[in-house]
Amino acid sequence: MAPPIVILTGAGISRESGLATFRDADGIWARHRIEDVATPQAFARNPDLVQGFYNARRAQLRDPTIQPNAAHHALARLEAKWPAPVTLVTQNIDGLHARAGSRNVIAMHGELQKARCLACSAVSIWEDDITAHAACPACGAAGRLRPHVVWFGEIPLEMERIEAALDACGIFIAIGTSGQVYPAAGFVQAVRRQARCVELNLEETEGTALFHEAQHGPATQIVPAFVERMLASCG
Numbered sequence: 037m038a039p040p041i042v043i044l045t046g047a048g049i050s051r052e053s054g055l056a057t058f059r060d061a062d063g064i065w066a067r068h069r070i071e072d073v074a075t076p077q078a079f080a081r082n083p084d085l086v087q088g089f090y091n092a093r094r095a096q097l098r099d100p101t102i103q104p105n106a107a108h109h110a111l112a113r114l115e116a117k118w119p120a121p122v123t124l125v126t127q128n129i130d131g132l133h134a135r136a137g138s139r140n141v142i143a144m145h146g147e148l149q150k151a152r153c154l155a156c157s158a159v160s161i162w163e164d165d166i167t168a169h170a171a172c173p174a175c176g177a178a179g180r181l182r183p184h185v186v187w188f189g190e191i192p193l194e195m196e197r198i199e200a201a202l203d204a205c206g207i208f209i210a211i212g213t214s215g216q217v218y219p220a221a222g223f224v225q226a227v228r229r230q231a232r233c234v235e236l237n238l239e240e241t242e243g244t245a246l247f248h249e250a251q252h253g254p255a256t257q258i259v260p261a262f263v264e265r266m267l268a269s270c271g
């Protein structure tokens with residue numbers, strides 16, 4: 037009987053699509069300080085700097101060369117073919133899993149191509165720059181929009197849904213994440229007595245020893261191969 041699967045992805049799965057990771061040598065946190073661009077305090081102190089940081093990353097998503105890669109597509113195939121629920125929890129805000137065809141996706145750190153209104157809390161699709169006077173599509177308030185992104189010190193989205201999926205899973209697969217950011221980094225600890233835990237990453241991480249199996253290499257190589265072996269094993 038094939039068990040339910042929970043997959044957790046991080047920035048590494050999008051690296052070969054052309055998007056930077058955070059903690060690699062050429063990563064985002066090598067060029068920006070978290071406390072300057074990714075906390076509520078930073079936004080209160082200097083909203084233009086924070087909006088500019090996210091506008092630049094959102095503009096990258098309008099680049100037609102930025103596309104889902106073979107790893108994103110392999111996970112969409114796993115969800116379509118696996119005979120039990122597959123829940124894809126992503127820390128990424130780039131929207132590439134949905135564009136690859138994954139349906140049961142929980143974007144726990146929010147989505148870069150959405151804006152949240154500080155006046156009415158509505159969340160709207162937003163693919164352009166959020167400017168200082170941009171008006172909320174729902175309530176019309178001007179200059180009250182922020183990126184629909186979870187900053188450090190804020191509570192990730194859909195935690196109850198994530199915890200329910202973790203409680204029910206028999207296989208947990210972490211892909212392209214350094215396991216440095218909580219609560220996501222703590223998921224493997226929560227499930228490792230009930231589920232088979234697999235790490236698929238470019239290289240070892242500080243959490244590799246917590247997994248029952250680890251494979252290292254570029255996601256576009258090891259993820260499709262791993263998915264094909266999973267599908268072959270469930271007949």
Ligand code: BV8
Binds near residue numbers: 045046063188212239
């Ligand atoms: C929370 C959105 C409470 C924004 C992100 C003090 C005050 C408040 C909180 C804390 C505090 N101290 C600690 C905390 C907790 C904090 C935290 O964990 N801090 C860390 C730094 C210690 N966490 C929080 O604040 C969270 N909220 O705790 O609220 C709470 C929680 C639960 C319940 C109730 C209350 C909120 C965290 C979310 C912050 N927002 N992102 C944005 O994107 O700009 S997190 C940020 O790091 C990224 O978004 C990313 O999602 C996340 C994790 O990074 P990774 O995805 O793992 O990326 P990284 O670069 O690190 O690693 C890439 C990996 O890929 C590497 O392993 C590399 O080897 C691999 N790789 C590279 N290339 C490839 C590859 N793999 C395969 N193939 C390749 N080609």
